[in-house]
Structure formats: C-alpha cells, structure tokens
Amino acid sequence: MKLMADSTCDLSQDVITAYExxxxxxxxxxxGTDYKDRLDITTDQYFEKLQAGSEAASTGAPxxxxYVEFFEKAIRDGYSEILCICMSSGTSASYQSGELGRTQFFEENPESEVKIHVVDSKSMSHGSGWLVMKSSELEKEGHSFEDIVTFVESHKTKVKHFLSVDDLSHLIRSGRISGASALIGKLLNIKPIMSMKQGKGAVVAKERGRNRVLKHYVDEFSKRNDSTNTTFLLIGYTTDRQVALDLQTKIQAETTFSGDIYIMQMGVAVATHVGPGGLSMFFMEK
Known part of the structure; x- marks a missing residue:
C-alpha cells in the first residue's frame, strides 16, 4: 500500500522517510511568488519574511x-493500492482535487485494477498526519487495505484537535476568529483554544496565559483519550519548539500515557493561518 497525503499533514521529514x-x-x-509547501520554503523562512515586512501568504490546493501524477508514479513503482489522506474539505479544496484526480485517472485508465481511496480527513494539520501514521501502523500489523480504509473512514472524526495561538491576527485574517474577540483576548492575555467541529475550526475554550493552556491540554487528554487506539500522540508548533517540549514533559509527568510522543513543526500552508506561537496536540478520543 502506498500512503499519500497533502502537505498540510505537517509530518516531519524523518517520519515521511521512515513511513515512505x-x-x-x-x-x-x-x-506574487509561488512556492511549493515544504519543498521551496520552510516555516522558519516564512516567518522571517513576515518579520522583514512581507505580506502574509495565501495558499492553493494541489x-x-x-494527484494523477502521484498516482501514476506509485503504480510505476509497483503499488496496486493507494490511500491518500487530505486536509478537511471544510478548510481546503485539497480533498476535492484528490477526488477529481482519482476520477481522471480511471477515465484515462479504465482497465486499471489499482485501488485508490481518497480520504476527507475532516482534520487539519497533524490531525490528518495522525491518520496517515496510524494507517501505516495498521498495515504493519497485517491489516488489509479494505480494513485500513474502513478504520480511517469510521474513526477520522474521533481524531481530537487542540490548537492555541499567541498572535490572533492570523486567525482574524483567515476568518477563524472575530476582530472583537481578538482585541479582548489581547487585552486580557486570553488565548483561544480551537478544535474541529463538522470539519471546520471552532473556538472551544479560552484560557488566560500559556500555563493554563498547557493544563487545559493535559486535563482534556486525560478525560478524552482512547487508550486503545491512541498508540502515539502528536504535538505541533509553529515557532516555539520549547513550549511543545514543555507540553510533552507535562503529559509524561501528569498522565499514564506511555506511548511515543512526536513533536513536529507545522508547514507553511498551515502556519500562515495559525501564525507564530501556535501549539497543537492530536490524539484519538473515546
């Protein structure tokens, strides 16, 4: 099985390489200049451009x-099963492009017996990345392509997202939070915490200060975690790796979770909407 994802999965290069x-x-x-996310520009380079006075980036789906090119390459490489996991259709056109690419491939290759399944992950950032890694894990355990597709489609809305930010201006620009709410938050040091609702980002809590945010994450993880299916946990950040490490330490010290915890930086396509100071966490809830 060949695993594919659009670049908003935000998986680190070592994981991408190890999981192929x-x-x-x-x-x-x-x-006015186009860059390929993760290939032509890094997240750190993007924020350096912003600090130097560049305008905020816009993003476009593949x-x-x-998608057809990627499907054809996988087939040339000998794969007969392709699972492609895309960012939520509520936040990106990537899934629609993937489905159109799948349709185009079979129109051009009507005799092909290759299995291609494109997933609307209903997730953002490492949420879809979590599903990609879980799919690889299931394959290594010996599960069939059909079983993996069934698992992903039936469990994708249970991938729990938490995202908080320091700078609210990027969420305002992307329409994720109102200007009035942002002003109040800035004055009171209140940080919104977002999650996914019906495939779109929504503010689900507000905490005052970073320490309260970390406590919120750990408390919610302890209450919601599906200990059977959460065999690993993903923590994401945009600019401050240390706060991600602080969250990892807090989870290890204050919960019973003993699985792997991966810390990964968000890519440019996601970071342009999140802004600096972003901190996220992903796991499967009950």
Whole structure:
C-alpha cells in the first residue's frame, strides 16, 4: 500500500522517510511568488519574511492533475493500492482535487485494477498526519487495505484537535476568529483554544496565559483519550519548539500515557493561518 497525503499533514521529514509517505504539496504564494509547501520554503523562512515586512501568504490546493501524477508514479513503482489522506474539505479544496484526480485517472485508465481511496480527513494539520501514521501502523500489523480504509473512514472524526495561538491576527485574517474577540483576548492575555467541529475550526475554550493552556491540554487528554487506539500522540508548533517540549514533559509527568510522543513543526500552508506561537496536540478520543 502506498500512503499519500497533502502537505498540510505537517509530518516531519524523518517520519515521511521512515513511513515512505508521498507528500503532495500545496502552493504558497507570497507577494506574487509561488512556492511549493515544504519543498521551496520552510516555516522558519516564512516567518522571517513576515518579520522583514512581507505580506502574509495565501495558499492553493494541489491540482487534480498533480494527484494523477502521484498516482501514476506509485503504480510505476509497483503499488496496486493507494490511500491518500487530505486536509478537511471544510478548510481546503485539497480533498476535492484528490477526488477529481482519482476520477481522471480511471477515465484515462479504465482497465486499471489499482485501488485508490481518497480520504476527507475532516482534520487539519497533524490531525490528518495522525491518520496517515496510524494507517501505516495498521498495515504493519497485517491489516488489509479494505480494513485500513474502513478504520480511517469510521474513526477520522474521533481524531481530537487542540490548537492555541499567541498572535490572533492570523486567525482574524483567515476568518477563524472575530476582530472583537481578538482585541479582548489581547487585552486580557486570553488565548483561544480551537478544535474541529463538522470539519471546520471552532473556538472551544479560552484560557488566560500559556500555563493554563498547557493544563487545559493535559486535563482534556486525560478525560478524552482512547487508550486503545491512541498508540502515539502528536504535538505541533509553529515557532516555539520549547513550549511543545514543555507540553510533552507535562503529559509524561501528569498522565499514564506511555506511548511515543512526536513533536513536529507545522508547514507553511498551515502556519500562515495559525501564525507564530501556535501549539497543537492530536490524539484519538473515546
């Protein structure tokens, strides 16, 4: 089985290499110049451009024809089963492009017996990345392609997301939070915590200060975690790796979780909407 994902899965390069995942890049446009997310520009480089006065980036989904190219390459490499996991259709057109690419491939290759399944993950960032890694884990355990597809489709909305930010301006620009709420938050040092609802980001809590945010994450993880299916946990960040390490330490010290915890930086396509100071956590809830 060949695993694929669009670049918003935000998986680290060492995981992408180890799991042999093909990453289909979104386009990031900064002041008229197009970059391939993760390939032509890094998250740190993007924020350096912002600090130097560049305008905030806009993003574009991969084209259906690009998906076809990735499908065809996988088949040339000998794969007969392809599982492609995309960012939520509520926040990106990536899934729609993937489905159009799948349709185009079979229109051009009507005799093909290759199995291609494209997933609307209903997730953002490492949420879809979590599903990619879980799919690889299930394959290594000997599960069939059909069983893995069934698991992903039936469990994808149980991947729990938490995201908090320091700088609210990027969420305002992307329409994720109102300007009035942002002003109040800035004055009171209140940090919104977002999750996914019906495939879109929504504010689910507000905490005052970073320490309260970390406590909220750990408390919610302890209450919600599906200990059977959460065999690993993902923590994401945009600019401050230390706060991600602080969350990891707190989880290890204050919960019974003993699985692997991966810390990964968000890619540019996601970070442009999140902004600096972003901290996220992903696991499967009961």
């Amino acid at each position: 995942i093909d990453i289909i890049p979104l386009t990031v446009t900064i002041e 084209s259906p024809s690009l």
